[in-house]
Amino acid sequence: MGSITLKNVRKAFGDVEVIPGVDLEIHEGEFVVFVGPSGCGKSTLLRLIAGLEDVSGGQIMIDGKDVTDAGPAKRGLAMVFQSYALYPHMTVGKNIAFPLKMAKMPEAEQKKRVDHAASILNLTDYLERKPGQLSGGQRQRVAIGRAIVREPEAFLFDEPLSNLDAALRVNMRVEISELHNSLKTTMIYVTHDQVEAMTMADKIVVLRAGLVEQVGSPMELYSRPANRFVGGFIGSPN
Ligand code: ADP
Ligand code: MG
Numbered sequence: 001m002g003s004i005t006l007k008n009v010r011k012a013f014g015d016v017e018v019i020p021g022v023d024l025e026i027h028e029g030e031f032v033v034f035v036g037p038s039g040c041g042k043s044t045l046l047r048l049i050a051g052l053e054d055v056s057g058g059q060i061m062i063d064g065k066d067v068t069d070a071g072p073a074k075r076g077l078a079m080v081f082q083s084y085a086l087y088p089h090m091t092v093g094k095n096i097a098f099p100l101k102m103a104k105m106p107e108a109e110q111k112k113r114v115d116h117a118a119s120i121l122n123l124t125d126y127l128e129r130k131p132g133q134l135s136g137g138q139r140q141r142v143a144i145g146r147a148i149v150r151e152p153e154a155f156l157f158d159e160p161l162s163n164l165d166a167a168l169r170v171n172m173r174v175e176i177s178e179l180h181n182s183l184k185t186t187m188i189y190v191t192h193d194q195v196e197a198m199t200m201a202d203k204i205v206v207l208r209a210g211l212v213e214q215v216g217s218p219m220e221l222y223s224r225p226a227n228r229f230v231g232g233f234i235g236s237p238n
Pocket of ligand 2: 042043044
């Protein structure tokens with residue numbers, strides 16, 4: 001579970017073709033990073049996969065099923081937003097449980113899932129606190145917890161660490177990689193940071209102006225960049 005296929009996916013806003021056409025195959029359990037300069041269409045592509053935007057053309061399949069016209073709730077994916085998307089007036093526990101409450105899940109099952117997510121994320125002692133009483137890293141873990149409890153087919157991260165300081169970013173990078181190792185769920189991670197891409201990805205998708213320049217492992221991109229743009233962006237000597 002958690003395979004995602006894009007077939008000639010296109011997106012235009014008015015007359016502006018932001019994604020002229022993307023084909024992509026994401027396998028079950030992969031950690032895939034979309035990387036590219038600001039404005040190249042990373043967030044748009046992620047939002048198309050999440051169902052938060054409608055495609056202008058093409059097809060999106062999840063686990064072999066065409067979900068092109070399905071709303072976000074039908075896709076079984078969980079988007080992790082930056083930590084500032086937490087509800088400040090709710091406790092950590094209520095923030096994490098929020099999507100389950102919306103789905104009207106029985107309270108006992110909600111509690112079980114929240115406790116499990118909290119233990120994975122080292123938040124067990126913080127469930128009664130408010131987000132404002134947490135560190136930046138803890139807040140980001142709460143945002144991730146809110147995705148974990150949904151037990152999604154795949155996690156979609158859009159630059160989740162960009163508002164954290166440098167030292168914390170390194171820690172969270174490791175934590176997210178460890179989370180992937182333990183859950184083994186498909187993850188798509190958007191960043192403009194080459195170091196994040198090179199250290200976290202099984203597979204990197206380099207985007208430029210809404211087109212895929214190259215797909216490959218960090219090692220493949222580093223040793224055999226398809227062109228100067230990829231080489232320059234990845235920091236390859238070739
Ligand atoms: P990235 O995440 O790589 O920085 P985005 O996907 O946010 O890039 O944006 C890609 C392009 O699409 C940008 O030129 C941006 O201005 C444009 N864009 C994004 N969302 C909209 C929108 N809702 N309406 C019009 N243009 C948009
Ligand atoms: Mg973006």
